Amino acid sequence: xxxxxxxxxxxxxxxxxxxxxxxxxxxxxxxxxxxxxxxxxxxxxxxxxxxxxxxxxxxxxxxxxxxxxxxxxxxxxxxxxxxxxxxxxxxxxxxxxxxxxxxxxxxxxxxxxxxxxxxxxxxxxxxxxxxxxxxxxxxxxxxxxxxxxxxxxxxxxxxxxxxxxxxxxxxxxxxxxxxxxxxxxxxxxxxxxxxxxxxxxxxxxxxxxxxxxxxxxxxxxxxxxxxxxxxxxxxxxxxxxxxxxxxxxxxxxxxxxxxxxxxxxxxxxxxxxxxxxxxxxxxxxxxxxxxxxxxxxxxxxxxxxxxxxxxxxxxxxxxxxxxxxxxxxxxxxxxxxxxxxxxxx
DNA sequence: CGTCCACGTCTAC
DNA sequence: TAGACCTGGACGG
Numbered sequence: 499x500x501x502x503x504x505x506x507x508x509x510x511x512x513x514x515x516x517x518x519x520x521x522x523x524x525x526x527x528x529x530x531x532x533x534x535x536x537x538x539x540x541x542x543x544x545x546x547x548x549x550x551x552x553x554x555x556x557x558x559x560x561x562x563x564x565x566x567x568x569x570x571x572x573x574x575x576x577x578x579x580x581x582x583x584x585x586x587x588x589x590x591x592x593x594x595x596x597x598x599x600x601x602x603x604x605x606x607x608x609x610x611x612x613x614x615x616x617x618x619x620x621x622x623x624x625x626x627x628x629x630x631x632x633x634x635x636x637x638x639x640x641x642x643x644x645x646x647x648x649x650x651x652x653x654x655x656x657x658x659x660x661x662x663x664x665x666x667x668x669x670x671x672x673x674x675x676x677x678x679x680x681x682x683x684x685x686x687x688x689x690x691x692x693x694x695x696x697x698x699x700x701x702x703x704x705x706x707x708x709x710x711x712x713x714x715x716x717x718x719x720x721x722x723x724x725x726x727x728x729x730x731x732x733x734x735x736x737x738x739x740x741x742x743x744x745x746x747x748x749x750x751x752x753x754x755x756x757x758x759x760x761x762x763x764x765x766x767x768x769x770x771x772x773x774x775x776x777x778x779x780x781x782x783x784x785x786x787x788x789x790x791x792x793x794x795x796x797x798x799x800x801x802x803x804x805x806x807x808x809x810x811x812x813x814x815x816x817x818x819x820x821x822x823x824x825x826x827x828x829x830x831x832x833x834x835x836x837x838x839x840x841x842x843x
Numbered sequence: 844c845g846t847c848c849a850c851g852t853c854t855a856c
Numbered sequence: 857t858a859g860a861c862c863t864g865g866a867c868g869g
Contacts, residue, residue: 500850532861552851594851596863610863631862633851681852688850755850772850784857787848 500593502651502686503749505549508599512547512556515601516625520561521545522618531612533636540584542618545625550642551649551685556589558615590640594633601625643681650686651750654743657685661739662715665708673797674710675703675788678742686746690755690772693789695741697771702795703780703788714739 521543525536540560548555560583591597600608604622607614611626613636627636648656661683664670669680678684678692687695696703701710714737723731736744748768749755755765771777772789779789783799 504850592852594862595849596851629862630864631849631851633853633861635852679851690850786851 500552500595500597501688501691501746501749501755502549502551502649503691503746504598504754505552505554505593505686506651506750507754508593509547509549509554511601512545512554512599512625516545516547519544520618521558521615521625523616525558526614526616528610528612531632533612533634534638536587536589536613536636536638538584538587543584545615549649550652551646552592552681552688553642553646553685554591554593555640555642556591557586558589559586560584587638588640589636589638590642591627591636592634592643594629594631594635596631597627597629597634599625600628646681646685647683648685650684650742651746657683657743658739661711665711665715670706670708670711672707673704673782673795674701674707674738675790676782676784677707679784679786684742687742689786689788690769691742691746691749693772694770695738695745697777697789697791698736698741698745699738700792701738702793703782703790704795704798706797710738 522541524539527533527535538558540558542561544559544561546557546559548557600611602608602624604614604616604624607624608626608628610630610632611624611628612632612634613627615625617623627634647660650657664683667683669683670677672680675692675696678687678695679689681687692703732740749765752764752768771791774789777789777791778794779787780794780798782788
């Protein structure tokens with residue numbers, strides 16, 4: 499489920515279900531997970547969460563009055579402070595392709611629950627990090643990953659500045675659709691968001707990123723307009739960086755994309771481009787599928803494998819609709835990769 | 844049965 | 857710039 503909006507919603511979910519709840523005992527890791535053990539133990543602690551882009555941070559805080567369990571009982575001494583109390587601990591998670599948090603009965607843990615926090619009450623319940631593909635990661639005593647930029651959702655002004663002040667960075671030598679996945683500058687944007695954002699402005703995905711973004715630096719002012727008209731104009735014509743904030747915010751207000759079993763109808767309706775029938779798709783330079791409408795743009799990868807089904811359909815319909823002479827003309831003009839692809843059918 | 848595809852990083856040649 | 861890392865759903869034979 500995981501691009502920026504889903505990560506943020508996960509933090510909201512955790513803060514809601516854990517509000518007023520007391521957790522207890524050790525943090526349990528599944529056998530199969532290669533992530534680090536979480537050596538935290540407390541008789542009574544609380545859990546809270548914050549998010550930043552595509553990361554989420556859990557804070558485990560022992561309750562004050564606790565005199566901790568016997569030091570040394572199956573515990574590393576280093577994990578306890580000098581007076582034997584468990585210190586608060588931050589855990590930073592990335593979700594990979596399939597991470598999520600679920601709060602359930604401890605008796606029936608969800609499949610693929612790789613990290614589990616148990617409540618003190620009985621019968622116990624558990625907050626679980628669930629991750630079927632196990633691409634997700636967590637770090638003990640974690641901090642926000644150093645080379646990830648400000649959150650597109652929660653730190654919009656810093657995010658915008660970070661992009662516009664660094665347009666000389668080689669990250670912007672790339673097509674805009676590839677730059678948008680660079681978490682150093684677009685922390686929170688993922689594959690469906692980049693497609694939806696570019697589609698709103700009909701920006702060709704393989705237009706050069708610097709070319710697109712330099713145009714935002716000197717946005718033309720209209721001094722003759724009143725302030726309210728300027729505000730209105732801006733709201734009705736958001737630029738690319740504003741959409742990098744506004745589009746994920748739409749998803750948050752919708753309650754997330756709900757990938758997987760709980761696939762919501764709202765989400766399916768909300769998508770205007772990503773995986774939508776009739777839209778075109780190509781592989782970008784990193785092998786990721788970019789969905790778009792119209793022209794791919796000047797930096798599109800060349801090659802015989804770069805013909806999408808939507809375009810093939812159109813070519814075939816065109817050929818069917820033409821007479822014999824027209825067909826001959828069109829076939830002569832067809833680009834090499836088109837004819838190659840047709841021959842392969 | 845098999846092949847392809849998926850919301851993302853990582854690290855190794 | 858490839859692969860590696862994983863499970864499971866969709867779809868074809």
